[in-house]
Amino acid sequence: MAGHGTEQHPHGADRLCEAGDRVYSRAVRRGRVARTDAEPVPCLLELALLHPDPDDMDWLVPTSPQEVMTRLLRGLYDEVSASRRRMGSAVAAFEWYAGLGGPARGAAAGEGAAIRVLDGASRIQAALDAATEACTAEVLTVQPGGIRREHELSEGLHRALELRGRGVRMRDIYNHVARHGQGLLTYLELMGDAVEARTLDEVIDRLILFDRTVAFIPANTDRTMALELRHPALVSYLVTVFERLWRLAVPLTAPLPETRIEGISHREQSIAALLAEGHQDAVIAERLGISVRTCRAHIARLSETLGAASRTQLGVRIAQVGLDRPSGEADPPPVSLPAPGAGPDPVPSPAPAPGSGPVPGQGSPTAL
Template sequence: MGWAMAGHGAEEHPHGADRLCEAGDRVYSRAVRRGRVPRGDAGPVPCLLELALLHPDPDDMDWLVPTSPQEVMTRLLHGLYDEVSAGQRRMGSAVAAFEWYAGLGGPASGAGAGEGAAIRVLDGASRIQAALDQATEACTTEVLTVQPGGIRREHELSEGLHRALELRGRGVRMRDLYNHVARHGQGLLNYLELMGEAVEARTLDEVIDRLILFDRTVAFIPANSDRTMALELRHPALIAYLSTVFERLWRLAIPLTAALPDTRIEGISHREQSIAALLAEGHQDAVIAERLGISVRTCRAHIARLSETLGAASRTQLGVRIAQVGLDCPVDGAPLSVPLPDRLPGPVPGSVPGQGSPTGR
């Protein structure tokens, strides 16, 4: 880089002394060879005067003499040295500032990303899998998971099977929460039979988004809707909150080995009562299907059967009949429209951001 230029020359010749334009190079080279050039030769290249590569001949102001190449080089190197020194000072100031900020967070803030980062974004399946494998390797006591959605597909169960088997081999206990509808998947039943006493599973009408919690130390939750990003959480307050959420859902859940309770009205299934409660809240079919882990088509089939059983000829009439017979309260607990703090004292299991899956099992 060269020195700053101003005025007319800066507009027409935006360069420094370390790299002349073609016209400037010709005039300066001629001046060095001949010792001087007429002032008129520098008219088309005023940058030579602005950069002090040419200066007036004190003996004849109509002529210009060149600054020696050695002096130009000395000036150029001095300018570059100043720029490098300034850059080093800025870099030192930035490092000092960030070291000070890091100190505000205590000893944990200086730990490596894999050990002490409170929140880490994992972008891409390979990074997610690597982080889960690392957490699996470090786990010594328990793993808590929430697995939303419907019937578990074989490939989803097999994706995390190697981790589950590794954990079982070390005596780690696992507890899994699923939607009720997952009970109908043979793949899940086979998985639980393979894992034996190492895994205990329970189900609910609705669960929160996917959660995997290792040793109440590190948790993984979805970070976007297409299952390509996850959050790795290590902040103690977040971990304590998610642990509380899990434990309170676990107490409400029904063991997979136990049958679902009978509904209060003959001819209406447990799932239909859950759908009725969500219909009473005004949810659309797609939302109900997603929350219960079933397809929209299956959801609509249940709604049609529910309407037939209750003798409702329209959605409006169905809503009235649901309220009349008391189906606006799901089997698993209090009405879903009741705020969670009224139902679960203390920290409440609100909706965890994201709709994806850090892993499948």
């Protein structure tokens, strides 16, 4: 009987046959169905959707839909887990086979290694360590974010010292705000003339280039994945990006350029330009490598200096004094600013934090 029913109704509990759907729906609505009504659809018993009523064996009661759903999901979870285990075994096996081949052979092998996805911190770190060991001449890095913590910089110090010992030169680009961190200054002092550092208001996302032959960039926002790039055209493009940023950047040993308006700091000028572009506080903070709280404190001081009582009025005043344009453009006619305390109340803002808050995930100059 059971075998015959299975042949008549080859399906699972997630996709009932038409007859089974009618009987099971009636059982759920009424609480039970007569056993004779379920005889044409033995699949309901085989799938444990119906079971005998202990008080009256001539009737069948339904298994609750919630219990059926839980059972199905548990089965799907087990299937997915098994598939992941098989996939992991396959990857491990073929990585071992790939290692038997030694260096890449021919154009096809080279193309396969041109872009490699590194999933997980351990794989990223292993690839960076291998590139560091193979590096012989130069490392170029772009390090976005805020002030570096000393312990984060020390994590990669051994690799940097190893590079210095082999005569490798390093050039690093940071956000301007990184100038205020003692950890970075200590790191540069230890490295001596092996490292040259410059800063910009805004930088691109993290980039590490070894010997202009291999590059590493993040592959997702939380930096748990990275791309290892060895395609000559891609690497050459990234080197060009770095060199152009380097020419625009200010050496760490040089002071930041003066702003066009007395009483407005370099950082406030950068914030003003981003406000004029319509960016929100969180976006501005991320691009400049500062905390949102610090960013809002600067906006409040900017509002007070320009005599603006609202964000709308602040935007107007920014345009009037020319802070909405790059510093290289011609300045507008001078505008008299209100004396301190003489203008309207500044835009309400939280109190400034004691220094720029560090951005999570900032590591050493040789860590993504």
